[in-house]
Amino acid sequence: MLADGDRQTAVPALVSEACGIVLELGPGIGSQLPRYDTSKITKIYGVEPNVDLHKSLRENIKTSGLIDVYEIIPCGVEDVVELKKHGIVLGNIDTILSVQVLCSVPDPNEMLRRLYALLRPGGQLIVYEHVKSKDLISSMVQNVYNVFWPFFIGNCHLNRTTQHSIMQAGDWRRIELTSPTSEDAWLVFPRIYGRLWKRL
Known part of the structure; x- marks a missing residue:
């Protein structure tokens, strides 16, 4: 149905691990909605400041059978x-x-x-993000692209050290993050993905 482009990535499995009261950042039109395991979910808050996307998001919430569970919040975190x-x-x-x-x-x-502070003790952060490459040539390419890239792709920055930011956000009890392997570290869009649990 939605987000066919990342069907072969870790995203579907990661989303299915969401449980309890969920805060989804930037749901857009609702690409992840079909991937939630509703048996694990109490409530989902979709924090989406772009109100132009809300109509499509509402339609996809309805299609996914999440009307009683999903609430759109029209602001940023x-x-x-x-x-x-x-x-x-x-x-x-x-x-x-x-x-x-x-x-x-x-x-x-x-x-x-802020996100770390919102998590209950033992709560989890699930991420799938592209990051600054560890490969010298690739990181140079990212820096060049990043001169114009954010202006065309919704303020997206290719060269952020997101993994470092995540690690510095708080005291994590358990960390299951996957970084680029040596085979794909040269890519302009290397990813980190996985889950982290807040210390009890």
Whole structure:
């Protein structure tokens, strides 16, 4: 149905691990909706500041049978007042899902600290993000592309050290992150993906 392009990636398996009260960052039109295991979900809050996407997102929520579970929140995670109106406060989220979002937020370090604070003790952060390459030539290519790339692709930055930002966000009890292998480290879009659990 949706997001056929990442069907062969780790994304479907990662999304299916979301459980409890879920905060989905930047759901867009709802590409991940069919991948949730509804037997594990209590509530999903979709934080989507782009209101132009809400109509399609609502339609896909309905198609996926998640009307009673999914709530769209028309703001960014930095809007503490708006989040609180919807019952999202520090320490009450079980799962935060971020699929190719952290590359485009204004301040990823601050964003990740906020996200960590929202997680309950033992809660999990699920990520699938592209990152700065560890390969010298590829990172140089990323830096060149990044001069113009953010202007055309929704403020997406190719050369962010997202893994470092995630690790510095808080005290993680358990970390299951996969970095690029030596075979694909040269790519312009190397990925990190996996799950991290907040310390109890």
